[in-house]
Amino acid sequence: MSSDAPPVVRTGQSPARPTDAATVTSHPLGLDRARITGGFWADRQRAGAEAVRVGHEQLERAGNLHNLRLAGGRTGGGDGTGEAVGPVFADSDVYKWLEAVAWEYAREPAEDLLERQREVTALVAAAQQPDGYLNSVVQLRSGEAGRYADLPWSHEHYCAGHLIQAAVAQVRCTGDRALLEVAVRLADHLVETFGEDRRHDVDGHPVIEMALVELYRETGTPAYLELARYFVDARGHGLMASYGKEPTYFSDRVPVREATTVEGHAVRAVYLTAGATDLATETGDTALLATLDAQFSTMWATKTYLTGGLGSRWDWEAFGEPYELPPDRAYAETCAAIGGIQWAWRMLLATGEARYGDALERMLFNGFLAGVSLHGTEYFYVNPLQLRGSSQPDENRSPAHGRRGWFACACCPPNVMRTMSGLAGLLASTAPGVLSVHQYATATLDGDELGLELTTDYPWSGQVRLEVTRSSGRSTLRLRVPGWAAGATVTVDGAEAGPATPGGYVELERDWQPGQVVLLDLPLTVRTVTAHPRVDAVRGCVALERGPLVYAFEHVDQQPGVELDDITLVPGPDARVQHEPGLLEGVTTLTLRGRPARAPEEYRPWPWPVDGGAPVPGDEVDLVAIPYYAWANREIDAMRVWVPLGSPGGTPS
Known part of the structure; x- marks a missing residue:
């Protein structure tokens, strides 16, 4: 399509809403045309509605709203100065929450949601600078001189992207254009500031690409699509290295159009590819879409956990090498699962291929849903596939803490909120x-x-x-x-x-x-699955699935004395399937036979000798598995998805 041709804008309450000119196979049914009315996901959405309301309180306590008040001169000395609190990307949590409010209002209209939306939107508008720039933390800490001074880490475009997404959601769901006016002024400022013939630079954390394409879809302004194109194509040419940064982390080592897989920080990587998919469909760029299709396929085959979790390294929250998927050190950040959902959905709309629907389902029921409690108001930042019984929390994000109501880096909770409230749009x-x-x-x-x-x-x-x-x-x-x-x-x-x-x-x-x-x-047979042989961390192990659900063994469900760190599964009869209405708000459990190891009578240092110093198998016991998403809702203790497979005779197979 011509860069100056206005799109034919569709209507509907959807976060990704391709124009009629987009090269997609279908268009989403938004929340105005798709509604979850009961069952499993309705229960989760009711819990999510409470979480959205609690989210406002959390943003107050954490100081995010305080920053906006200071920047807008509504507190402190009234001159727009003062001490900002929290990380430099603190505004983004407010914007994701505002987006959640919009989708929640579309799902279940309520006056209290509109009141909160108007109140917080007014804070955002007051904090915006006359030329359209907006980032309360940068404004308070370093003023105009600090603008875009450290783009690898400042998250200024990242915050702008989430503001734009919230504004688009708000106008689509409530008709209120107040935040959209802020977003348009900010986007116009970016158009005037960045580009091939302006400042040649990109933000360290993608999301602006998705946002600009969606703003183009909403307003028909071609400049927003062109800037999204610039940001996609500028990455991968060493811009981060010019700041002395290592480019892989920022998905800046290889141009998007030449990459064969995803790498670096997992959330950054999949936000970038989701935005590039939007760009490809709106510009009819079939070559770019084919490249993204290949990247997704490689990611899914070599860098994705059984749960659909993405990111295997705590260091830099990153993808590892192909098949580097340790279950106990899995990072699998909740935000990465959400980014994966956003990318898979866009690829599904573009291609119509069922494999993207399958990927979406796996991530929704497992990688995403494990990140939020059954009550909807406690979260995991990190989603491992194994927690050892002796694990101790070593920092804020550690799952050994159990689920938490908020984090020092609180990107995940409002991200969960907006995804849960808008879930019907993925049906x-x-x-x-x-x-x-x-x-x-x-x-x-x-x-x-x-x-x-x-x-x-x-x-x-x-x-x-x-x-x-x-x-x-x-x-x-x-x-x-x-x-x-x-x-x-x-x-x-x-x-x-x-x-x-x-x-x-x-x-x-x-x-x-x-x-x-x-x-x-759809027959829900229990499936015993193994990993690719190159996933050496779980070689010799099996995991259980039933329907779309991955299963896990949790300590609280096992017989006294059974240590999950030591068990093996015994090949034999099929698992016993039992629905338990009173357990974990109603789940289907699987019961299999296993064998706990018995520790040697005498401690011997590693390696154990061949003459019998290794643990000796004990008697067979029942082992109970629950859906992975439901673990850590009763206590925090040992859990594992992958379990070694023994032999019928009790010796290692």
């Missing part, structure tokens, strides 16, 4: 004559030609009932069949309809009539 998408259902929940969907009511007990049951509530004639209903769903079936009004091939979509073309019922049945 389905529409194209002319087609409605595609990507994720399953009890919900209502209002496509262009077809309206549906979904009823399901997913993920505990694999049956999804879809009743047609409205039809304007002949259209196609596409239903994703997860790659794990061997033996899936689909019927229309009781008659078998089409092959339900795992890893693809069932496509049902009909002259649909209200009242017709489609039943999709």
Whole structure:
């Protein structure tokens, strides 16, 4: 498309809303057309609604709102000076929370949400400088001289990106344009300041790319799309090295268009690729999209945990080398899972390929959901796949603390809030004559030609009932069949309809009539999985999955005396499956046979000799597994996803 051609702007309450000119296979059903009405995710969203309200209190206590008041002259000496508190990116937590408020209002309108939105938006507007610049911490700590002085670490564009995303959400969900006016002034300032023929530089933390494309989609201003293009293409040419920084951490070692995988800081990396995907679809850049498709595939095959978690190194919160996926040292930051969800969703809209729906599902149910408590107000920053029984917390983010209400670096909690409130926007998408259902929940969907009511007990049951509530004639209903769903079936009004091939979509073309019922049945067999042989950290181990859920063994569920650090699983009969309505707000558990190791009678230093000094297997016991997302909601103690597989005779296999 021409850079000066205005887009055809679609309407709808969606965080990623491609224009009609975008090269996508479908457009999302926003929160105005998709609503979760019951079941598993409705419970999580109700908890999330409380979290959004508590979030305002947390931002007050942490000082984020105080910074904005100071910068706007609303407290202290009234002259816009004073002592800022918190990290330089403190404003971004306010903006993510404001975005969460917008999606929550769209989900469940409430006057108290509007009041908080207006109040905080006014603080943000008052803090903005006359030329559009806005970052309260930089303004308070170093004034105009500090602007963009240390872009690798200052997060100035990062904060701007989250403000823009919040502003777009706010106008789409509430109609209030106050924050959008702030965002437009800030974006115009960036357009005037950065670019190939202006200041040639990029921020150390991507997100501005996604935000500028979305602002272009909302306003039709081509300059925002062009600046997003500049920021994507400028990265990877040593700009961070000019500050004396190591470029890999900042995804600045290889240009985006030449990269074959993701590397460096995990959140930065996937925010960048999500923004590049937006750019590719709005500019019709098929070569860039193909490159991003290859990058995602490589990441998924070699740098992603079983849970969909991203980032294996605590050092620099980073991706490691291919297959470097230690379960106990997994970083798997909650924000990285959210960034992965954002990227997978954009790739799904662009390509229509079911593998992106599968990836989205794995990250949602496991990598993302593990980051928030069942109550919705306590969080994990880091999501390991194993916690040893002797683990002691060594710093603020350590999961050995248990779930926490806030963090010194509080990027994850408001990120969870905005994702949870906007979750219905990930269920389905529409194209002319087609409605595609990507994720399953009890919900209502209002496509262009077809309206549906979904009823399901997913993920505990694999049956999804879809009743047609409205039809304007002949259209196609596409239903994703997860790659794990061997033996899936689909019927229309009781008659078998089409092959339900795992890893693809069932496509049902009909002259649909209200009242017709489609039943999709996804067998929830228990799967025992192994890792790629090059993941040496879990070689010889297995993990358990059922449906979309990864399972974990938690200390509190085991028999007295069983130490999870020592157990092995015994090959044998299938796992015993039991739904427990009173456990962890209702979960399905798996029970298998295992064997705890018995410590040697006499301590011997490592290595143990071959003559019997190693631990000796004990008697078989029942071992109980729960969904991974639900661990650490009762106590904080040993947990593991990967468990060594023993042999039937009790010796190591």
